[in-house]
Amino acid sequence: MKKIHTLCAGLLLALALPGATLATDYTVQPASTLGFTGNFQGASFDGSFKQWHAAISYDPAQLAQSKFDVTVATASVAVNDKDQQGALPGKDFFDVEQYPSAHFVSTGFRNVGGKVVADGRLTLRGVTKPVSLAVDFKSQGKNATLDVDGSLKRLDFGVGGGDYADTSVIGADVKVHAHLVLLAK
């Protein structure tokens, strides 16, 4: 009897194991980029963050175990325009002195018509709001790329409030896009 118990327990464990398999942990390679596209006076402009850290644990077959955790140094914001570069770190925009970092953490992944969507919470300028990002993951052996795209309402986070709140001059929507080059740990 005892043998049968052990056998059953072993079989159950074997069945349960795939579900307990962890998603792959990746390290983010230097070629990765994190940027955004805003709109100013009817023209789009691109910006990026030069310093950020992402902890990526992902497996398309193990979405429940996958996780994104990204911390961004707001002071590392970089744009082409001199005036915008002067304004963005300031109090009216990212207020980098008061809020040196922004943070995104995933809360779950969904499969929407064959595409994966990462739901999560973004904390920016001290405000935390739910944000969903489209995920495009490709892997080959230990190498992988992860492209993530989303859209934010800048005023939800108080970015460019006060005098700058006029969305007919500075667009309300800001697209966020990240291209991560990954190597499995």
Added chain:
Amino acid sequence: MKLRSDDRHWGGIAKSFHWIVALAILGNGVFGLCMDLASNPMQKINWLALHKSIGLTVLALMLLRLAWRWPDGRPRELPAPRWQQWAARTTHALLYLLALAIPVSGWWFNTVTGKPLQFFKLFNLPGLGAKNDALRHFSHAVHEYLFWFLVLVLVGHVGAALKHHVFDGDNVLRRMLPFGKLRNDK
């Protein structure tokens, strides 16, 4: 008031172009010199956007004005010494040239600074080339000094018009005034 010019009068369309462009370019020039009085950066952004839109309007009006001038013609020149006729023609040519060159130089200045160019929040116009930080100050200086040059030429233009009106008592200014009545003895 007839719309077309004839042998003695400037037509209503030519007069409208003249006075609207005059008001717009002078007003916008003074406005442009006041940009640094904006109380905050967003106000300056909005002021500059308005300045650019008015400047583009001047440019468009000047192109239409030139296009209208050929079919419209102009009243015949009043008798005057040769040097005065030559001075008047040179002044008019310079005014046309400057009314085109000032908006275009502003467009160029906007281009080298890499700023968007939006017409009254309606649509955007492309740059006249590439962004070039090295030309930022130079193109701004060109834009501003062309305006000061316009002011200088205008002193001659307005001075001559007033001289004809006040001292000669002729029709040179009258035929361009919005509701001017010509003196028949001149």
